[in-house]
Amino acid sequence: MHTMSPDGTAQANAPDQLQAFRMYIDGEWCESASGRWLETKNPYTGKAWAVIPRGNADDVDRAVQAANRAFVGGPWATMHPSDRGLLLHRVGDLIAANAERLAELEVRDNGKLKVEMLGQMKYLPRWFQYYGGLADKIEGRMPPTDKKGMLHYVSYEPIGVVGAITPWNSPLLLTVWKIAPALAAGNTLVIKPSEFASTSLLALVELFEQAGFPKGVINVVTGLGAETGEPLVEHPFVDRIAFTGGNLAGRKIYEAAARQFKRVSLELGGKSPNIVFGDAGIEDAVKGVISGIFAASGQTCMAGSRLLLHSSIHDTFLARLVEVTRAARLGDPNSPETDVGPVATEQQLQKVLDYITLAKAEGARCILGGRRASGGDCGDGWFVEPTIFADVTNGMRIAREEVFGPILSVIKFDTDDEAIALANDTPFGLAAGLWTTDLARAMTLPKRLRAGTVWVNAYRVVSYLSPFGGFKESGIGRENGIEAIYEYLEAKSVFINPKPSISNPFTLQ
Template sequence: MHIDGDWSESWSGRWFDTKNPYTGEVWARIPRADAHDVDRAVRAAHEAFTRGAWAEMHPSDRGLLLHRLADLIAQNAEELASLEVRDNGKLRVEMLGQMRYLPRWFQYYGGLADKIEGTVTPIDKKGMFHYVTHEPLGVVAAITPWNSPLLLTAWKLAPALAAGNTVVVKPSEFASASMLGLAKLFEKAGFPKGVINVITGFGNEAGEPLVEHPLVARIAFTGGNVGGRRIAEAAARNFKRVSLELGGKSPNIVFEDADLDAAVKGVISGIFAASGQTCMAGSRLLVHRNVHDEVVSRLLERMKTARLGDPNSPDTDVGPIATEPQLDRILGCIAMGKAEGAKCVLGGERATRPECGNGWFVEPTIFTGVLNDMRIAQEEVFGPVLSVISFDSDEEAVAIANDTPYGLAAGVWTSSLARATEMPRRLKAGTVWVNAYRVVSYLAPFGGFKASGIGRENGIDAIREYLEPKSVFINPRPAINNPFTLQ
């Protein structure tokens, strides 16, 4: 692990295996941290925050370090992508694209580091001078998932560092190797010891002690709702700041006036890219009854020819499921959908094609005849499983789309300018794409409504999540008329 600028084993000396989702074979051993390691990492981060080079560093110099890290990530994109593919089984073409895009986060927030400006307030108190500053919080705990480990780490790490905080990163136990690969670049970039620390291990052994550590000021989490709820409860006990980017059951809505070729591609991108293992997955296809059969027919025609197999092959369309427990969960959800009476028109089972070998694959699955109150339409599957729901009017589409505990994202496919502007207003989702899907940017805030989370990542809003405003009053002529009244 990477703690206080050094590489070390866990305090207990224990390790755990990590498997390649494509082969099912162990390919790396990862240190298994416990509360002792967590305490060491947090204290190192606290020390770096309160004294030393980082604490005294000018914001412009912090920005330069972030730019250097961006350059190193760009130079090592191929290696980092290879680690990610081995770790979580995503297609190399996608992970390499992510790694080549990743530097933008550090460049963007590196540019913002010395632009965190205060304000002078024209205060209504006669003779009083007032200003507001924005100060870093302290030690940030960044807890990241297995589906896009480095990208989602950057969403937290870049703004936290730009704001002047120090960070302890705890990646998923299912995808830790790529984060350790990134940690090698921190030293090369010139970050002082203790500014960025990486601990690896399991949630109950390392994650919980990190969340509950008294020196942690803020927790940034991406993951499932169960974990998010536990973190929110633990944070509330000590009044810690928290942001949660959680799950979704996002609607992808196809109106009868849509460009159906584009819409079908957008639906495929929304649910079958990354094997459906994205929080923003468009897992509910809401399609107007007049074009329902046509859209389903085109989906089936395209997905019947989808190529499963080696995620490193440029010819592969759908890679493996990232973890064995997730494979079992997806298959259980498919069985649940069948039991509820939804019609499985494609897939519906574990993939046993020769090209899938011993990997954890699920056949791309499509259910039709789905009612929105079915569990298959309400619960997040996090896999390549699409529920198709028909509607007859705009009002019905909105009602179905919003009738879920989640509110992370939504897609709208239409040629109507009126719908393109009206639907985003009516949909209860943090991100709405019109005639597009699964688009993210370092410039655009991302987060959810309702059970999809708290707070926002990306864009200028994200850096404010890692700052605390401070109000300062200065009375140049000390004089208090009546000390027993509010001044």
Template sequence: MDTKSESLTKYKMWIGGEWTEATSGAYFESYNPYTGKPWALMPRAGAADIDRAVQAAHQAFTAGAWPKMTASQRGALLRKLGDLITDNADALAKIEVRDNGKLFSEMRGQTAYMAQWYYYFGGLADKIEGAVIPSDKADTFNYTEHEPLGVVAAIVPWNSPLLLTAWKLAPALAAGNTAVIKPSEFTSASLLEFCKLIEKAGFPPGVVNAVTGFGDEAGAPLIEHPLVAKITFTGSDKTGQRIYETAARGMKRVSLELGGKSPNIVFDDADLDNAVKGAISGIFAATGQTCIAGSRLLVQRSIHDRFVDKLVAFAKTARIGDPMSLDTQVGPVTTPPQYKKVLDYLDIAKSEGATTALGGNRAEEFGGYFVEPTIFTGVRNSMRIAQEEVFGPVLAVIPFEDEEDAIAIGNDVVFGLAAGVWTQSMRRAFLMAKRLQAGTVWINTYRAVSYLSPFGGYKRSGIGRESGQEMIKEYLQTKSVWISMATEVPNPFVMR
């Protein structure tokens, strides 16, 4: 290892209640997107490390303190973890900014808010109830109970590692499962820092494990491991499809929160100033690196030009720079491959004939992986820039004629994660909410999420839901119990 690498922060993985290196002793560098330079070293896990982690989680699920805990005791641990998150929100946010380049103001809001998932599901842990089933069989009693699945493999992306971990881990633990978490190789540091809070909260060894590494070396062995009962994944639809196919071979449960190409629809009766802010929030907040990005802006033709003028004028004021500065509004793209992908899509849009109303280039003066906030007009919904997820600060503006046209364009895509509608008409708001094929529809707002509300997608945007009371069932299985009170067993050759 060279002198440069020796000066970097070196992390260890969290497996079976111990901090450990990879079996191979290998590490890989994690880069700061703002500077483009490495700042930390992460253990490069392989199949042997994955097996260690899954075995530790399986052991914790089947023996020891965890399965002996009551649901109320599990809930108390989760709420204690929520307190620790609240106390350490600033420190966790700073690590995330250094690792993924998103704004400190955004990450600080996320790390503080994510405690609510642990509070909420901690409170829900002892409220998982079965049912007594009315029986049509004489002298029998039938009831159901809900039980945990076992080892949950949680694979989280690089754009909001800790918040999206909370969406998966809090309900999984509340239901009584154990977990092995694999973060993106681009943003592993914050999860390992978070595991220090897991340790401090007093979770039994092996209940939560964190492994770091690359998809083919660590991710694939994790989803293929025979002791993994469920896989929960957030990421691209192509990777999600491969995980789904692999899980099917092992008959594993899956929850997939995948990509989006969400329509943000502005009608001519909307409050245009508010709609401009909603459009900006939908695509330039978080540098467009959110699955719910409103990357297709549908504007009614009668106000198209006026609205675009307002939008471009507002977007020009966006301040690009150091994500740690509270004045910065647009930070860098998180990873080098994603940076190249976004730049490639700028060229694709131009080659397709889209008009560049704003930006359209790399922001070279800032160093790191910066892209100018970009707005394309003259976009047809059939263009690649309108059909494929860019995952960057790139907006495609598409005109529409009326409600039917907006619905047709909005639904004409393989994704269905979210949609936004800007209108003052109550009738239109309910109509659009009903007919848009999206798991979340926002009316006169955008990017609102809550631990109280289910989140997930239609079509290639995923399977299952995260957050909300009902979704804890994603981490449970139902058992039906029959008790006979008959004094004599009837004919054993006939089904009762």
């Protein structure tokens, strides 16, 4: 039997015939304190297939208390960094062995293509190998001091309890970007996954249990943002917040964290430019543009949703782009023949369709798509046709606001300076792409782009070795690379005076 909660969210009173997942708190699998459940739906069928606990502030408090105990007094607190690294390596091995199952859960939850999700799952172990290797290489420094006779050193220490709030579009990948460096640095975690995509993370945590992580080190509380996310951010024992998601939620989290001066990292939205110059190889650039916006149905923060196209190739390029995109196959995300899957939620489906209506009202010209796709291989799923708008100006809302769907805005330019000005004329600054065969342009223009990642003759490339994050409203802090581990450490300065001799206690020493 299922009912609707006051906010319209599907709520299950009991698991019934649906698969039931449970939260993980202090080394135990448990239901929510309230005994309530939430349905999770398959975007390809539009039907519920599982239930997750609808957590609340009591569940969050239990999880945070457990994480705090593990940090200050459990075996994790005294574990040698080399042993922490070995545990991370063990998790990586278990992920590799369970990649197929994890990928299947991701597809059911968010509708991403199985071929991409399986590739991500097989790549995830690299994060645990990399940060597992870094765990015992966090070295202090002994910089020179001008204080005569004193010993001075700097140590790097874990921050404490990390509250991680993660999205529905690539649940495991974007959560692992937080888990691996946080644990390598010695912190403990309470994770609040998206209520739309929690099951794969709960399956991942089973592997941490198998690997032998002490209880309380990693905890997962599922539920709605207002009922679990907000209490997590505001809990006094949470020392740091790591968030990936939309700008509105990011702003609220930043404001709430500021009231307690918590450390934060925010990986937020984007309106990234994919710039194609007149000398670019058209076939490769067309594929790069498609990869940037129609892969993952446009549901990536780094989506190249603005195509800046040089006027000399504008018509030729668009004709080829439309031709190739029109051939994309929509359908079952589990099929290797499918190119574009559904969007992940009913709410997101409506948001994308609303932006299509808005773009037409603004005067943008729809040259491909522009409708919900249904029937045939799409069935009753939440599909939107890959959509291309021409005659877009950079002032239109369709060019300034993050849609998070398969909608491309095409903007014409004439000069390099104009392209850079258009690219940077956005509140966001997460990523950018350049397509050119001119070596001088490839070497000089990335520095002029206000974006955290710039690809030249490529798009949508990430690595555990390379820092990822945004400028401006695209966020704060960096994930991945060696930079990420320092996001989860505090620097401490220590001065030791071996022979105290205080001449004047009322002056700065």
